[in-house]
Amino acid sequence: MLGVFYKEIKQFFSSLVGYIAIGIFLVLSALFTFVFPSTSVLDSGFATLDTFFSNAPLFYLFLIPAITMRLFAEEYNKGTIELLITKPLTENQIIGGKFLAAVAVVVFALLPTLVYYFSIKKIAFPVGNVDTGGIMGSYMGLLLLGIAFVAIGTFSSALTNNQIISFLVAVLLSFLCYMGFDFIAQLPVFAGKLDYFIEHLGMNTHYLSMSRGVIDTRDLVYFISIALSFLLFTKMVLNLKK
Amino acid sequence: MKAIKKHINTVIVLVILLVLNIISSKIYKRFDLTEEKRYSISNSTKDFLKNLDDVVTIRVYLTGNLPSGMKELEKSIETTLNEFKAYAGSNLQYTFVDLSKYDKKTQEEEGKILYKKGLTPINLTVVENGEQTQRVIFPGAVISYKGRTISTNLLENKVGADQFDILNNSIVLLEYKFANSIQKLQRTHPPLVAFSTGHGEVTQENLGEAIQELQSKQFAVSTIDLTVGYKIDAMVDVLVIPNPTQKFNEKEKYKIDQYLMRGGKIIWLLDHMAVNMDSLNGKDFFLANARDVNLTDMLFKYGARINDDLILDLQNTRLQIQTGMANNQPQMQWFNWPYFNLMIGNSGNPASRNLAPITGSFTSSIDTIKNKNVQKEILLTSSEYSKALFAPVRVYIGMVKDQLNPAIFQQKNIPTGVYLSGQFESVFDDRAFAGAYAEMTDTIDDLKYIDVSSPNAKMIVVSDGDLITNKKARGKTLPVGYATYGNENKPMVFDNLPFFMNCVEYLLDDNKLINTRSKEIKLRQLDATKVKESKKSIQIQNLLYPLIAILIFAFAYGFIRKRTYAK
Numbered sequence: 001m002l003g004v005f006y007k008e009i010k011q012f013f014s015s016l017v018g019y020i021a022i023g024i025f026l027v028l029s030a031l032f033t034f035v036f037p038s039t040s041v042l043d044s045g046f047a048t049l050d051t052f053f054s055n056a057p058l059f060y061l062f063l064i065p066a067i068t069m070r071l072f073a074e075e076y077n078k079g080t081i082e083l084l085i086t087k088p089l090t091e092n093q094i095i096g097g098k099f100l101a102a103v104a105v106v107v108f109a110l111l112p113t114l115v116y117y118f119s120i121k122k123i124a125f126p127v128g129n130v131d132t133g134g135i136m137g138s139y140m141g142l143l144l145l146g147i148a149f150v151a152i153g154t155f156s157s158a159l160t161n162n163q164i165i166s167f168l169v170a171v172l173l174s175f176l177c178y179m180g181f182d183f184i185a186q187l188p189v190f191a192g193k194l195d196y197f198i199e200h201l202g203m204n205t206h207y208l209s210m211s212r213g214v215i216d217t218r219d220l221v222y223f224i225s226i227a228l229s230f231l232l233f234t235k236m237v238l239n240l241k242k
Numbered sequence: 243m244k245a246i247k248k249h250i251n252t253v254i255v256l257v258i259l260l261v262l263n264i265i266s267s268k269i270y271k272r273f274d275l276t277e278e279k280r281y282s283i284s285n286s287t288k289d290f291l292k293n294l295d296d297v298v299t300i301r302v303y304l305t306g307n308l309p310s311g312m313k314e315l316e317k318s319i320e321t322t323l324n325e326f327k328a329y330a331g332s333n334l335q336y337t338f339v340d341l342s343k344y345d346k347k348t349q350e351e352e353g354k355i356l357y358k359k360g361l362t363p364i365n366l367t368v369v370e371n372g373e374q375t376q377r378v379i380f381p382g383a384v385i386s387y388k389g390r391t392i393s394t395n396l397l398e399n400k401v402g403a404d405q406f407d408i409l410n411n412s413i414v415l416l417e418y419k420f421a422n423s424i425q426k427l428q429r430t431h432p433p434l435v436a437f438s439t440g441h442g443e444v445t446q447e448n449l450g451e452a453i454q455e456l457q458s459k460q461f462a463v464s465t466i467d468l469t470v471g472y473k474i475d476a477m478v479d480v481l482v483i484p485n486p487t488q489k490f491n492e493k494e495k496y497k498i499d500q501y502l503m504r505g506g507k508i509i510w511l512l513d514h515m516a517v518n519m520d521s522l523n524g525k526d527f528f529l530a531n532a533r534d535v536n537l538t539d540m541l542f543k544y545g546a547r548i549n550d551d552l553i554l555d556l557q558n559t560r561l562q563i564q565t566g567m568a569n570n571q572p573q574m575q576w577f578n579w580p581y582f583n584l585m586i587g588n589s590g591n592p593a594s595r596n597l598a599p600i601t602g603s604f605t606s607s608i609d610t611i612k613n614k615n616v617q618k619e620i621l622l623t624s625s626e627y628s629k630a631l632f633a634p635v636r637v638y639i640g641m642v643k644d645q646l647n648p649a650i651f652q653q654k655n656i657p658t659g660v661y662l663s664g665q666f667e668s669v670f671d672d673r674a675f676a677g678a679y680a681e682m683t684d685t686i687d688d689l690k691y692i693d694v695s696s697p698n699a700k701m702i703v704v705s706d707g708d709l710i711t712n713k714k715a716r717g718k719t720l721p722v723g724y725a726t727y728g729n730e731n732k733p734m735v736f737d738n739l740p741f742f743m744n745c746v747e748y749l750l751d752d753n754k755l756i757n758t759r760s761k762e763i764k765l766r767q768l769d770a771t772k773v774k775e776s777k778k779s780i781q782i783q784n785l786l787y788p789l790i791a792i793l794i795f796a797f798a799y800g801f802i803r804k805r806t807y808a809k
Contacts, residue, residue, distance in 0.1 A: 030785040030788065034781045035785070037729070042768070043728055045727055045768055046766060047767060112788030115791075123768050125626075125769035125770075131277045132277065133275040133276050134277060136275055196313040196314070212281070212410065214275065214281045216272045217266055
């Protein structure tokens, strides 16, 4: 599995596309968090990173599909999937290696945003008056959401041998899993009875709960389940394509 | 065949995951990472609950067929009450009452009763029997103890707040509301807060919001004219003296003094400088002079002195000034106005902890006086960039156009609010007046002169008389604490009223339950001066540093790769 992991990481950092995706993610995050007056922390007057944590999931919607789009799609396109399968590796190891590599890249993209934290800390009043624990909790929420999105992206990549289609499917699926259930829950048919349940099927509710800075085992179990489910679906798809 | 088997395994794993999720929704643990443990139940509540001496019955009316946001609140209520029960045992009983289960007539009657008890109904769109209908919901609870009942609204429905914030605030405050209500029930009568009159204080009309807030929090509110009568009734639990502008005479001071000696609690809201923004009409400046309402010696004896000065602060709210005319339209512009400072609450005291800033206008500095039986705690201060100017102060409009140089504002955190507690000595100790007055009254038992208070007497002194005044602008009454800060198009309501309510609750709180009153994450301030000075560079740093980091990594990675391949 480590072999697959290193190979994927190496490929990612050798390609320009990856750097561009991360670059755009960081630029958007910085613009929304610090520059655009309607969302800027500097104009709000308060020392929090709330705007970053509420916008980051939306930026994820293109960052993560861009990271994951080639995982399997490229192997299919180039035919290298045969090579991979004939190697003495189990499917779980292949999927796991690729998945973890993509998660590592997401972490790599998130790390530079710590600059925001230090910068807010410096201009907080009095200096250092930020809720470090709360922000750590929010980062954990963002990480878990990222893991779930990566699993969705991995699955989308296994569906097709076209990277663009893989990207688009991943965006759509991630969006549906993130916000879709909220929209469904708002339908009048479900009002009052099922809407609470439906909302909790979606990621938004769980992410909001974590982004307050409370780590709840229910949310942890939820995100890990989502990730595992999509990795299982990936395995199913790979098997069907054999 | 093998493929199908594999799929069966997948389905089994999926089912296991589903079961795990269902189990985890029943058995779970929460780790509150926030600094002030905003989402956890506190030790003072636990102790308080363990020491209940009779059964507390709680009826919660938020249940049944509800939209999901309300259901979230309902669940949090249940979590909180469950947590409570873990410590109170059989001394706490709670039920959820679904009014919609009753017939129409009973519903209406029950609703009326609940409304009278002080619960605020809200209208919700719900689906019943496949049809959308409007339903009236009471998102609150009625709590009973030893035959007394009290009601509390559990939804913090602030106008304009977004739904997530409303919900979040409501959830955060649940513990406090329940614990506080139970504590109130342990008293035989609702605590009485009296506002003094008779010395040109803020009018009742301009205290409307504060009075309303007190009443909604189950306080009895009254006024007390200090110029009449022999004493302040011992029934008054907290006496508020809101910005008197006329002199107190010795008799009136004696009444206040003896009220304190007999266990009364006082909140002084005093402006020590006679300033009115109207004095600026059509002028460039005016001189602000000290105003003496003849209370200085009294406060001095108790342990605090409000100085004859004005605090100027770089951390301030803004003032709109006409800068010229264009097309017959006045041109208005916003300026920093250092006389309207933003005071910061001391995080060491529960009355001022976790509050957004508090707006002050023309505040003065407060010194504490050495006095070994009285403890002093600073509740409010000016910012790190402030200065106090001694009277008479030239308040001039040109100030706004000056570059406000931080180097000039070198005094840090000047006290503007102080909490005094301990054993106070009477101001009338050794004074002929007390003797003369006492002679008249000594025959009546509860008017006897007392020269020291009990060891746990309390008072709060704030050097802003208008702290809880509803100000007016163009005929409209503004909310308490309403001011413009940062974004010019978004005036905001600062935490003056919550601070005042905290002060009242803190003075009356024997179980330290106010510790559980905490607030949401958003209330940490940025240093407005630093933001203003270095906005551009902060923006550039946050935009570029992450990118530079990535670029450096990319080059380093490429370099190392080349070298490995070159080998």
